[in-house]
Amino acid sequence: MAKLKSASPYIVMALVSVPFLFLYAWLIMNSFSKHVSFGLIPEELTLENWRFLWSPIPWGLGRTSIWTVLLNTILYASGVAVLQALVCTLAAYALSRMEFRGRTLILGLQMLLRAFPGVLLLIGTFFVLLHLRLLYTIPGVVLARMSMEIPYGVWIMKGFFDGVPWDIEWAALVDGCSRFQAWRKILFPLVIPGLLAIGLFAFLAGWEDFIFAYILLPGQTQVLSVLIQGLIATEVMDYGLLAAMSLFYVTPAMIFFLIAQRALAKVTIAGVRP
DSSP, rough: HHHHHHHHHHHHHHHHHHHHHHHHHHHEEEEEETTOSSSSSSBBSSSSSGGGGTTEEEEEEEEEOOOHHHHHHHHHHHHHHHHHHHHHHHOOOHHOOOOTHHHHHHHHHHHHTTOOOOGHHHHHHHHHHTTOTTTTSSHHHHHHHHHHHHHHHHHHHHHHHTTTOHHHHHHHHTTTOOOOHIIIIIIIHTTHHHHHHHHHHHHEEEEEEEEHHHHHHHHTTTTTTHHHHHHTTSOOOHHHHHHHHHHHHHHHHHHHHHHHHHHHHHHHSSOOOO
């Protein structure tokens, strides 16, 4: 009975995972199948569905290369991750280590901003980027998407900085380090797991984003999510091509997640590393 009780969480996780595993298996099989099948055994194997790897893809009135779109997606997601990690680390350090007027208000506003979906701010974001002359550019949409992830990242990083004892930083200041030197040489190495965690979340948010990229990027500078939506919107849908491209879309994100999962395992509510 005790063994069954200890194994029950794993049983529940396995049962919940079965539908998702079935869907991924179906996606893989149909990406190599000449005809769409509702089973897991393809009727006839073919590589025709993967032709987008070596041939241009029809897009609007012209054609586009999957590798150009992949590069745009990597630049977009990586830009969101790098900028968010930098901004959240500096902001969290200030909120954790410095006393200033309005500090409590800023912390409360961080959670309030997180409560609003980013799509509600899309019109305002559009006009802000237009005024800054960053509309329809990858840097502009990176800034817009990154700003939506800042509140969550600041709270995570603040927890990590709160978990570092004051004595360590105080000893560095006594030895002659400036505030910035103490942050860079002493505190920064101790909060790297949190930095990797928010970078991972930001990268995945940028990778899977659709609405910001669809609205704020022009037609010739597309990312994978918008390209797949374009395939769905066609009158005659090629399900084999859609399955192959969807698998191509999720694979890099899954690989990146598996590589960085150790950093996620070290994230706790308090930010203290085990």
